[in-house]
Amino acid sequence: MIGEKGLQRKSDVIVIGAGAAGMMAAIRAGQRGRSVVVIDHARAPGEKIRISGGGRCNFTNIHAGPKNFLSANPHFCKSALARFTPADFIAMVDRHGIAWHEKTLGQLFCDDSAKDVIRMLLDEMRGAGAQLHLGTEISGVERVAAGFRISTGQDVYEASSLIVATGGKSIPKMGATSFAYRLAEQFGLEVLETRPGLVPLTLDPGLLETVAPLAGISAPVEIRHGRTAFREALLFTHRGLSGPAILQISSYWREGDEIVVAVEPDIDISAQLKSAKQLNGRQSAQTALAEILPKRLAQFLVERENITGNMADLTDRTLQRLAASAQNWVVKPSGSEGYRTAEVTLGGIDTAALDSRSMEAKAVPGLYFIGECVDVTGWLGGYNFQWAWASGFAAGESA
Structure with missing residues (x-):
């Protein structure tokens, strides 16, 4: 206990953000036997998954490769994409009995609903022992001897590894914020210019x-x-x-x-x-x-x-x-039309500050940034989800 602040919750890994990348990171870390806590300010997980692909989630693209991504360093994404491929995610989808189809240009969609993918990820998280705390606002993040301390309105969380998967600025009505960029700057990482991508x-x-x-x-x-x-x-x-x-x-x-x-x-x-x-x-x-x-x-x-x-x-x-x-x-x-309708955010956390194999901050051991907040942006057509799965897996494999 920590006085009036509430419970002190300790784990091996804290993941901030219960979107595509964050849930994948939690799954992989949990599968490795790490105790994992996932924190998100939203009331429901995977909201951008839910609305994607007209409600059917364009969950990957069979052609996904480095050529389909924009970044100041076009080589950065190669390692993660090679180690968790579209075939790997398809195998997970198939294990859960989710029916899917290829639409055009290698784009894969659920036959029924994007909610099937969210349920799959939540089932995988439960199977890996990851705990999910929704509706939880973070008031502070600091480095401590044991790793990282996360303060919320009620409790304090501590872990040796912190994975940040809070996305970019696109679609603010879905809860998008600049949290990841502010946190990166707090720990001395450079953030490249951001702008709306995949936008009218x-x-x-x-x-x-x-x-x-x-x-x-x-x-x-x-x-x-x-x-x-x-x-x-x-x-x-x-x-x-x-x-x-x-x-x-x-x-x-x-x-x-x-x-x-x-x-x-x-x-x-x-x-x-x-x-x-x-x-x-x-x-x-x-x-x-x-x-x-x-x-x-x-x-x-x-x-x-x-x-x-x-x-x-x-x-x-x-x-x-x-x-x-x-x-x-x-x-x-x-x-x-700006971030209001943009599907992704271009730019973001400079990949020069991150290890391409693990997504760990080179100057801050134990701190990871994954998904949309990193300066890796895919084309339209399932590529950004594949980056979320791949970068999340890479961090979960290391944290």
Whole structure:
């Protein structure tokens, strides 16, 4: 007992954060025979798991590898990803009888509900003897002779190892905070600039008004930013641009940059327009283009290029210009929708301060940072969950 403060709880490992990475770390540490306590301020564990993948949790991607992650040190993630792979997580899912399917591009989803994954992790934690304390606010973290002391409103927790898995700033309504970054700085670790990732992009009022008629339209595109390109769907919204292709490129985009949109990248629109001119010269350019693109988008592009008359009256050069308006469309977003809708946080705790095999702080033995709070950010499509599982496993294997 510690006077009026309440109970002093001692364990081998304390995990702060009951999300994907934290629960995985607790499972692995417990499986090694370590006594584990998991603390979270939320009332329920795995809230970001619950809402992910439209409620079905895109729990990994079979293609996950270092090339799918952004970091100031692109090599840092290699060790953890190699030691706990998508196949390892799939094996756990299969052991628990959770049905799943591959959607597209290696993305794996639960057939039923993301809650199945949360239940699986909680069952694994119980099996490993980990204790879970929810609705617990932390008031202080300090280094002591025995390791680390965590103070809450009621109790004091002590452990030789402390694993921080409190995520980044994305989706604050789910309880996201800057806790991990503040704690890292408290212990002398550098935190790199953070910004929203996997987030819709916004347009300035003038451009937004111009493209307003396109709101609600979705189309397959290739989005390019410098040498980086993604081929997925784009969605025009009342605020700007969204859809998987935009979310992907948003992690590379910075304010002031342009992106290039190519609608229906697998179609040679110029050639198809020229063919349409030969087959039916009496039709309008809008009608011909609407055979390839959504009707409202075709109308928008034809009007934007100020093209009138029948196809027979249009030169090949004019048709090429119309095709280019669809397939070499340069757009300069004004910003992003921010952490409110961002799926992840880019940047974070500098990997130079961490051991890539264990996720332990090099200058603070016993202190580990895992998951989204670290400067490792995956693409859209299950990659960030795989990083959570892998980095959590790495820390749990060492703590």
